[in-house]
Structures are given as C-alpha cells and as structure tokens.
Amino acid sequence: MFPKVVQVVPTHNYRVYLYFEDGKIKLFDASKLIEKGVFQQLQDIDVFKSTCTVMNHTLAWDLSGKFDPTDCLDLDPEELYNSCPDVEEPSFLLEEALKAKG
Template identity: 65%
Template sequence: MDYFPEVIQVIPTDDYKVYVYFDDGSIKLFDASDIINKGIFVQLKDKNTFIDSCTVLNGTLAWDINGEFDEWNCLDLDPCELYNCPEVDEPIQLFKSFTS
C-alpha cells in the first residue's frame, strides 16, 4: 500500500505561507500567494482571514471561512499536492515570540 499523507498541524504566516506538518514527521512549506488570486481562494486575500481561518479539516490544510468547522463547507487542498511542497525545518523563529 502506498503512503497517503495526512496533515496533522498547520501554522500560517503573515506572508501567505503555511507550515504544513504531516503524520510521517515531515514539515512542508506551502506558498499560497498564487492561489489567493484565483477563484474561491480570493477570500483569503485578507490576511486576518487567511491566518484566523487556517486549520486542519479532512486530514489536510483548510480554511474554515464560516467558522463552523464543517468539513463539507471549507476551502481545502489535496494533501498529496501539499506533500510535494519543499521540506523545511521546524520554524523555531515563529515560536520565539511565545516564549519571550
């Protein structure tokens, strides 16, 4: 059986990037700056919406625009496509503001 990646955690940034944590321990960096200009994803152009609604639904990166955590009513991306994003190290610099 082939591996099917599952997202377990996401951390959005102010520059429309998302650190995507997978169940195999890998961390990928997804750059959403292109998709926020296309179709239904234009709703994410507002940085607060992009960050505040970013979550994990359906085992993948999603944006819960309505705030209802409805797996059928969200913007989500294929986890296999996300798994092809560049692998990165833990974004420790993002946690420094929480520990200072």
C-alpha cells in the first residue's frame, strides 16, 4: 500500500497534523526543515500555514498559489508515514467543530 495524505492541519508552532487515507493521524514537526534550503521560505509562520495543503497525495506547500503539483514544495508520503508518530485527533479541532455547531 502506498500511503496517501488526504488532509493536513498546520499549527502555529511549525507542526502539521497529517491525515492518511487509512485513518491514521500523524504529526510532522517541520521546525528543523524550515532551516534548510528551499524550505527556508516557510519560516514566516503565516506563509507556512496559509500555503500548507495536500498535493501529489502528500504534505505540500503551494508557494505560487497556482495549485500546480509540479510547482510546490512537497515531502515523500511514505517517509512521513513511517517516520512521524501516530497521534490522536487534536483537541483544538474538536473544540472548533463543537463551536461551529453552536
């Protein structure tokens, strides 16, 4: 099975919750990644969060705003699946969902 990311939720501390097709939730810590090479463009937390998306079935950052899968920063989904720890649904998302329901 090739792991596929179906949803991402970036946080204010350079972490991203990764939701995989098989139901697993993983947590990726990008705090070291943003210190290297092309990923330094993500050091602005607003850019990190606003461009974070799913492209090519994985975690990606759409810096051009064109949703072009050939023009994004993305990470290997298999590496993310194998190296990131499993986590539970983040409580802040559940709280937001409850507030939205009124």
